[in-house]
Amino acid sequence: MTTHILAIDEGGTGVRAYLFDRQARVAAAAYSEIGLSCPRPGWVEHDAEAIWQQTFAMVQSALRQAGIAPTDLSGVGIANQRSSALAWDAETGRAVYPAIGWQDLRTAAHCEELGRRGYTLNPFQSATKFAWIVKMVPGARALADAGRLRFGTIDTWLAWKLSGGRVFVTDASNACCTGLYDFVCKQWDETLIEMLELPHAGFAEIVPTSAVVGDASRSELAASVPLAARAGDQQAAMFGQLCTEPGMTKITYGTSAMMDLNVGSSLRLSPHGAFPMVLWEREGAISYALEGTAVTAGAAIQWLRDGLGIIREVAESGTLATSVPDSGGVWCVPAFQGLGTPHLDPSARAVIGGLSRGTGRAHVVRGVLEGIACRCAEILDAMRADAGSSSVDALRVDGGAARNDFLMQYQADITGIPVERPVILEAATLGVAYLAGLAAGFWSDLSEVARTWQRDRVFEPRMTSDERGQRMERWRTLVDLARQTS
Numbered sequence: 001m002t003t004h005i006l007a008i009d010e011g012g013t014g015v016r017a018y019l020f021d022r023q024a025r026v027a028a029a030a031y032s033e034i035g036l037s038c039p040r041p042g043w044v045e046h047d048a049e050a051i052w053q054q055t056f057a058m059v060q061s062a063l064r065q066a067g068i069a070p071t072d073l074s075g076v077g078i079a080n081q082r083s084s085a086l087a088w089d090a091e092t093g094r095a096v097y098p099a100i101g102w103q104d105l106r107t108a109a110h111c112e113e114l115g116r117r118g119y120t121l122n123p124f125q126s127a128t129k130f131a132w133i134v135k136m137v138p139g140a141r142a143l144a145d146a147g148r149l150r151f152g153t154i155d156t157w158l159a160w161k162l163s164g165g166r167v168f169v170t171d172a173s174n175a176c177c178t179g180l181y182d183f184v185c186k187q188w189d190e191t192l193i194e195m196l197e198l199p200h201a202g203f204a205e206i207v208p209t210s211a212v213v214g215d216a217s218r219s220e221l222a223a224s225v226p227l228a229a230r231a232g233d234q235q236a237a238m239f240g241q242l243c244t245e246p247g248m249t250k251i252t253y254g255t256s257a258m259m260d261l262n263v264g265s266s267l268r269l270s271p272h273g274a275f276p277m278v279l280w281e282r283e284g285a286i287s288y289a290l291e292g293t294a295v296t297a298g299a300a301i302q303w304l305r306d307g308l309g310i311i312r313e314v315a316e317s318g319t320l321a322t323s324v325p326d327s328g329g330v331w332c333v334p335a336f337q338g339l340g341t342p343h344l345d346p347s348a349r350a351v352i353g354g355l356s357r358g359t360g361r362a363h364v365v366r367g368v369l370e371g372i373a374c375r376c377a378e379i380l381d382a383m384r385a386d387a388g389s390s391s392v393d394a395l396r397v398d399g400g401a402a403r404n405d406f407l408m409q410y411q412a413d414i415t416g417i418p419v420e421r422p423v424i425l426e427a428a429t430l431g432v433a434y435l436a437g438l439a440a441g442f443w444s445d446l447s448e449v450a451r452t453w454q455r456d457r458v459f460e461p462r463m464t465s466d467e468r469g470q471r472m473e474r475w476r477t478l479v480d481l482a483r484q485t486s
Contacts, residue, residue, distance in 0.1 A: 002074035004066065005442050006225070007433035008055060009426065010080040010154045011233065012036075012101065012255075015051070016426065017058035019066050020433045022442065024452035026424070028065035030058040036101060042108070044101035048086050051099060051154070052161045056220055070221045075212065075228030076162070077436030079236035079428040080154035082177040085129035087140065087202075088157070090148045093165050097137045099154070100129045107132055119195065125179035126153060131196040144199045151202045153178065155230040159214070167214035167227055170204045172278040172286060173235040181206075183267050183276065186286065209235070209280035210435040229435035233428040234258050234291060235279050240431025241396040241422065242453050244287075244446065249380070249392050251411075252427065253401035256340070257297035257376050260289045261383045261392070272382035273342035280435065290386055292341030292379035296350070297372050298401045300334035304368060310361040318404040321366040329354035330367035333482040334375065342382035349485045351478070369404070373411040374475045380415055381472075394458075396420045398427035405459075413463035414471065423454040 004027055009016040014034050019027040032054050037045050063070065083102035088095045100106070107128035111121050114128070121127050130151050134140050143149040152160070156170045175181040175188070180203070182189040188203050207213050212226040231239070234252060238260050241250040246264035251257055260277070267276055267288050279287040298314075305311050311320060331354050338346035352367065384392060395417050401407060402425050412419040424430050437443045443452075463471075 002442065003072045004068060004074065005433045005437045005440070006059065006062070006073050006076040007429045007436065008059065008076065008078045008158065009233065009236075009429040009432065010034075010051065010055060010078065010158065012081045012103070015055050015058055016429055017055070017062040018426070018429045018433065019062050019068070020430070020437075024424075024430065024433070024449070028062040030061035030065065032058050037098070040106075042105035044104040045098040046084070046101060048088070048095035048099045048157065052158065055158060059221070070216075070223035070225055073223070073225045074442040075226040075436040075440030076216065077229035077231070077432035078155045078158050079231050079233050079432040080158070080174070082153065082174055082232040082234070083124055083126045084154055085126040085133070085151070086154070086157045087130065087133045087137075087149055087151050088160075089143055090150050090165070093160070096140050096143065096149070097133050099157075100133070104129065119192070121179045125177065127179035127192065127196060130198055134198060144202060147199065147201050149199065149202050150204075151198070152204055156204045159227055159230060162216040162219045162221065162227060163214045164219050168204045169207045169213050169230070171209040171230050172206055172281050173209055173232040174230065175206050176278045177232055181278075183278075208282055210282035210439045212439050226440050228437075228439040229432050231280060231432050231435060234260055235277065235289070236429075236431035236435070237398055237427035238262065238279055238289065238431065239434055240424070240427035240429070241398060242450055243396060247387075247391050247393070248396070250396040250398065250427070251376055253297050253397065253399035253407075255297065255299045257294035257372065259292045259294075259376060259379050259383065261387055263288050263290055263387050268386060270383070270386040272386050273340070273344045274379075274383050274386055282435070282438070290383045292383050294372070294375040294379060295338055295340045296334045296336040297375070298399070299336060300332075300350075300368050300372060301401060303336065304365055308364075310364060314400070315403070317365050317369060318406040320362045321369050321406040324360070324362045324366060327354070327367040327370060328359055328363040329356065330359055330363045331478055332368045332371040333478050334368060334371045335482045339479070339482065341379045343479070343483065345483055348482045351482045351485055366406075369407045370410055370414075372401075373407060373414050374472070376411060377414045377472065378475070378479075392417055394418045394420050396422065398422065398425045400425070408459045409462070412459040412461045414468060416461045416463070416465060416468055418461065419459040421456045421459070423456045
C-alpha cells in the first residue's frame, strides 16, 4: 500500500517538495531557491534545465528525509507560478531559450499594438512571450514549422520531464493564465494562436486539474508514480484552504497579496479590476473564481527591513506594531509597484504621511501593516460587488505574512470578517497534494480530505462598523494621493 503523496510547488524564486501522509501531515519537506536573471531592464528569465534539476533534487531530498522509496508514493501533484513561458524541442527535450518569467515585460509594446487591433492581452500572460520566442530565438521558427516546438507553462514542462517526454498536458487553471484560453469553448483559442503565428500542435492537451494522466516511470524517479494533479499556485492554494464552495475566499500574502473568491460553476466578469479564473476541473465540473491583486504586500515589509533598515527581520514587524497603541497618525499606501485591483494603475506610487516629531519606527511599521490590510479590504469590497453578494463568512489566509498576528487581527478588523489561519501556511503545496491524492485514491472523497485540514487560529473582528467605515472612507482619500504622485 502506498503511504504518501508528493507535492511539488514551483514558485517564482524557489521550489518546494513536500511529502504528506494520509492525515495530511508533513512527513518531509525540502526547499531550494531558483535563480533568475534580468539581462535587460524589464526582462526576467529562469534557466529551464536548472528548474528541472533543482526540482528533482528536492524530490530526492524529501524522499531521503522520509526514508521512503518512489514506489511508496500514491501520486504526484504539481503547483506552479503561472504564466511563465517555456519552449522546447520535442525530439531533444531541451529548452530552446530560458523560461521567460511571468513578471517579464519585454512584450509590452506588442500587447499595446495588439490592443489597438482589438485583442486584449497583457505582457504578464504567456501568449506574447511564446510569440517572442518563435520570432526572436534563432532556429525556433524552423522547429515550429517542422512540428517539433512545444510550448508550456511550468506545469507542462515538469510533467514532460517527469514522464520522459510522454506526457504533454496542462489544465485549465494554468491555461486560463496564458491569454490563449477560450473560456466559452473551454479550449485553446484557435483564432489567437493563428493571429500570433504559433503552431497549433505546439500546445498541450488541456486535461482535468485532478486526474491521473501518465506516470513518472521514464524519469529519474524510475517508478510508475501517477502524475495525478497540476494547478496554478493560487488555485492550488484555494483548494489547500478548502475554499470549495461559492463565497469562500482566501488571501495569500506573499510578495504580493492575491485574493480569490469562489464564484461557483459559472464564469463571472469584473468591472472592478478583478480577473476571471478557472479554479479547477475535477469530477467532470469546472469551478471559477474572481482574483484580485494587491501588487505590494510582503514586499512592503521587506522594504522596512532592506530599504529603511528599521527592522532587522520581517518577523519583527508584528511585535513592533503591537508595542504602540496606534499608528500615531502615520499612514501608508504601499503602492511601490503601482496599484492592482480595483484601480489597475501601474503608475501609482507609494505614499507615507502623518509623520511628526513624536513618530517612532514602531508607528511607521504599524502604518505600513495597516496599509497592506486596507489594500486587501478594498479588493474584497470590489470582488463582492462583482459576485453580487456580500456573504463572505470568513477569510482564510496563507503565505509568509499570514504568520504576522498584528496584520491578521487588523485584517479582520478592517473587513469585519473573521480571519482563519491554518496550521499549514504553504496552502498551494497542500492543495495540489489534496488534488493529487483525490485523483489517485489516496483519499476517498472531499469529506475525508476536510477531516485532515487543521485550523491554527481565528482572528475575530474587534472594530465597530462605524469606525471601520470611517477608516475606509479616509483610506480612499489616501489612495487618490498615491494615484496623483506618479
